[in-house]
Amino acid sequence: xxxxxxxPRHLVMGMTNKKSLKCEQxxxxxxxxxxxxxxxxxxxLMFVYSLEExxxxxxxxxxxxPECPNSxxxxxxxxxxxxxxxxxxxxxxSQDRGTGNTGELFFGEGSRLTVL
Amino acid sequence: xxxxxxxxxxxxxxxxETVTLSCTYDTSESDxxxxxxxxxxxxxxxxxxxxxxxxxxxxxENRFSVNFQKAAKSFSLKISDSQLGDAAMYxxxxxxxxxxxxxxxxxxxxxxxx
Numbered sequence: 001x002x003x004x005x006x007x008p009r010h011l012v013m014g015m016t017n018k019k020s021l022k023c024e025q026x027x028x029x030x031x032x033x034x035x036x037x038x039x040x041x042x043x044x045l046m047f048v049y050s051l052e053e054x055x056x057x058x059x060x061x062x063x064x065x066p067e068c069p070n071s072x073x074x075x076x077x078x079x080x081x082x083x084x085x086x087x088x089x090x091x092x093x094s095q096d097r098g099t100g101n102t103g104e105l106f107f108g109e110g111s112r113l114t115v116l
Numbered sequence: 117x118x119x120x121x122x123x124x125x126x127x128x129x130x131x132x133e134t135v136t137l138s139c140t141y142d143t144s145e146s147d148x149x150x151x152x153x154x155x156x157x158x159x160x161x162x163x164x165x166x167x168x169x170x171x172x173x174x175x176x177e178n179r180f181s182v183n184f185q186k187a188a189k190s191f192s193l194k195i196s197d198s199q200l201g202d203a204a205m206y207x208x209x210x211x212x213x214x215x216x217x218x219x220x221x222x223x224x225x226x227x228x229x230x
Contacts, residue, residue, distance in 0.1 A: 102166065
């Protein structure tokens with residue numbers, strides 16, 4: 001496997017469910033990101049992890065809980081979501097320091113979430 | 117706060133023609149990166165081209181080139197010899213040097229007419 005992979009690709013959940021989105025990067029990067037993409041809105045940065053430490057949390061509701069157990073894996077735990085949370089959730093990775101720092105993010109294919 | 121603006125929600129072009137997508141940004145930083153990403157219906161965001169602000173020379177990648185005007189804070193993307201596979205959403209993005217955050221514009225949907 002290469003690049004950034006996200007699972008599941010599609011997820012439908014009720015407002016009382018608990019589910020998780022998973023992201024794995026095979027690029028040797030040291031930073032990982034969650035972005036939310038809703039229709040007719042710019043991509044919104046949710047969380048950033050650098051060297052497995054959360055460095056940015058953009059006022060995201062607590063019903064979204066990120067976890068970064070190591071530099072290759074990132075999770076987004078979901079509980080008691082609202083219908084307006086339905087969106088495409090994109091994971092990305094980058095090399096933030098040292099050799100290979102080109103500033104760009106490498107994205108996965110996204111997880112399409114529908115909250116009923 | 118840094119912002120990125122794409123004023124063209126939709127554009128269309130005939131196959132083999134040239135099209136230019138506009139992007140402006142606002143920042144007080146002097147060192148930063150600018151990017152154009154492409155998002156086809158398959159949803160994966162793919163980097164098209166990248167520009168470092170300290171470089172005066174405009175970046176070029178095959179049929180894709182940019183017109184970077186630092187003083188005007190403008191960063192347009194020119195696609196030459198448009199192909200059907202170029203149809204996608206195109207996002208302009210900004211990242212300050214040393215910052216974690218990549219800030220995106222609203223996107224431009226590009227349609228290629230055969």
